[in-house]
Structure formats: structure tokens, C-alpha cells
Amino acid sequence: MRRFRPRPLPTVITLVVLLILASLGTWQVQRLQWKNDLLQRMEERTTAEPVLLDEVRLDDPAAVAWRRVRVVGRFLASPGPPELYGVESHGGQLGSRLLGAVETADGRTLLVDRGFTPEASVPPAPPGGQVELDAILRDRSEDQQTWFLPDNDPATGHWFWIDLAELGRIFGRPLEPVALQLLPGSPGATVQAKPPRLDLPNNHLGYAITWYGLALALLLVYLVFSSERTDPRS
Structure with missing residues (x-):
């Protein structure tokens, strides 16, 4: 026979840790719902019929992110070397994303991701004159340098994070x-341009199970620790 006899200090510690573990598990469940909603919204917007950019307000980037648009405008020339963003590998070729800028018919200027370009090849020049682009809107309002990203090198045209202010200075327009x-086939897109990836990591369910599992294990350990054998003869 065993009798439950909790001790004050272990009980307080267990309750605090249980609360923390349960909170972490609940937070991961909330993140799971947020990620599922985001993936669904991305899928719906990228596969919907394109709308004219003239009809889209850009002052709330999160509200229009991932929307497919048609854009009428002209590419701006870069005064220096081609602007290359990041480092990627496609089909065994090392390269970067080729950046540009487009001034729309209504006077707005947007940064353009033209697609992957191999390091060993000369990046293609953007088309001249007025063009109609097929593209996906991407929110760049919160891009900033993190501790593991190197500094950008505007002099050589190598960018490791999107600095809209500095890129706007180079293209001569605020972005x-x-x-x-x-999108593939759009004027100005590179041969290896691809649609945006929609397979964002979604491991929140596994994390939630882990935190809740640790909470359950802690509770079981506490119950065993707080029980003691009793003498049935007493």
C-alpha cells in the first residue's frame, strides 16, 4: 500500500515547471493553427486569378502578401554591377537571386526578384520599355539583418538581407x-525562375506533443516521489 504525502518545496517546484511546460505546449498549438492558416492563405492567394497592381494598396504589406498580380511598368537600370541576393544551389549550380526594380505606370517603384541566376553565367539584362509582369507580392517590410547574416556589399552588388532603403538609393527611387x-515566363524573369515555395516548415504539432509529454512525465515522477509505502499492520 502507498499513501500520497506531498512535500511543500517539491510541490511548488513541480507546479511551476508544469505550468511552464503546459504553456509551451499550448503556445505550440496556437503556432500550429497560425501556420496552417498561413499556408492555406498562401495557397489561395498564389493560385487565384491575378489582379492589377493598380487596384492593390501597398501600405499594409501583410494584407496583400502572396497575392498574384499583373504589373505594367518599366525596369530601372542599376548604375553598378547586377544586384545579387543570397546564395543558393539549383541543379548543382551555385548562384544567387537576381534583383531589379520596376517603376509602375502609376509612379510606384517596387523591388523585383527576377529568379535564380548561376554564379558562372552573366546575369541577363532586364527588358527595355514598358512590360507587363506576372508576379507574386512578397512582404519585405520587416526584413532586417540578423546576427548570422553578413553585411551587404552594395559596391559589388552582393546582398545577404533585403535593405529596402539602400536598394532604393541605388535604383534612385524609394521602394x-x-x-x-x-513567375516563370514573365518578362524579365530568368530561365530558372520558379514559383515561391509554399512548403514552410510546420513542426509545431511535434513540439506541442513533446512539451505536453514532458509535463505528463514530470507529473508521474512527482506522484511517485510524493507517495510512500505504508505498513498495513499499522
């Missing part, structure tokens, strides 16, 4: 807080 990611 909107959203960028265009060109």
Missing part, C-alpha cells in the same frame, strides 16, 4: 514595402 517575385 515600396512589398516586392515582386516574378
Whole structure:
């Protein structure tokens, strides 16, 4: 026979840790719902019929992110070397994303992700004159340098994070807080341009199970620790 006899200090510690573990599990459940909603919204917006950019307000980037748009405008020339963003590998080729800027018919200027370009090849120049682009809007309003990203090198055209203010200075126009990611076949898109990836990591369910599992294990350990054998003869 065993009798439950809790001790004050272990009980307080267990309750605090249980609260923390349960909170972490609940937070991961909330993150799971948020991620599922985001993926669904991304899928719906990227597969919907495109709308004219002239009809889209850009002052709330999160509200229009991932929307497919048609854009009428002209590419701006970069005064220096091609602007290359990040480092990627496609089909065994090392390269970067080719950046540009487009001035729309209504006077707005947007950064443009033209697609992947191999390091060993000369980046293609943007088309001249007025063009009609097929693109996905991407929110760039919160881009900033993190501790593991190196500094950008505007002099050589190498960018490791999107600095809209500095890129706007190079292209000679202030840039909107959203960028265009060109779809394959759009004027100005590179040969290896691809649609945006929608397979964002979604491991929140596993994390939630882990935190709740630790909470349950802690509770079981506490119950065993707080029980003691009793002498049935007493």
C-alpha cells in the first residue's frame, strides 16, 4: 500500500515547471493553427486569378502578401554591377537571386526578384520599355539583418538581407514595402525562375506533443516521489 504525502518545496517546484511546460505546449498549438492558416492563405492567394497592381494598396504589406498580380511598368537600370541576393544551389549550380526594380505606370517603384541566376553565367539584362509582369507580392517590410547574416556589399552588388532603403538609393527611387517575385515566363524573369515555395516548415504539432509529454512525465515522477509505502499492520 502507498499513501500520497506531498512535500511543500517539491510541490511548488513541480507546479511551476508544469505550468511552464503546459504553456509551451499550448503556445505550440496556437503556432500550429497560425501556420496552417498561413499556408492555406498562401495557397489561395498564389493560385487565384491575378489582379492589377493598380487596384492593390501597398501600405499594409501583410494584407496583400502572396497575392498574384499583373504589373505594367518599366525596369530601372542599376548604375553598378547586377544586384545579387543570397546564395543558393539549383541543379548543382551555385548562384544567387537576381534583383531589379520596376517603376509602375502609376509612379510606384517596387523591388523585383527576377529568379535564380548561376554564379558562372552573366546575369541577363532586364527588358527595355514598358512590360507587363506576372508576379507574386512578397512582404519585405520587416526584413532586417540578423546576427548570422553578413553585411551587404552594395559596391559589388552582393546582398545577404533585403535593405529596402539602400536598394532604393541605388535604383534612385524609394521602394515600396512589398516586392515582386516574378513567375516563370514573365518578362524579365530568368530561365530558372520558379514559383515561391509554399512548403514552410510546420513542426509545431511535434513540439506541442513533446512539451505536453514532458509535463505528463514530470507529473508521474512527482506522484511517485510524493507517495510512500505504508505498513498495513499499522
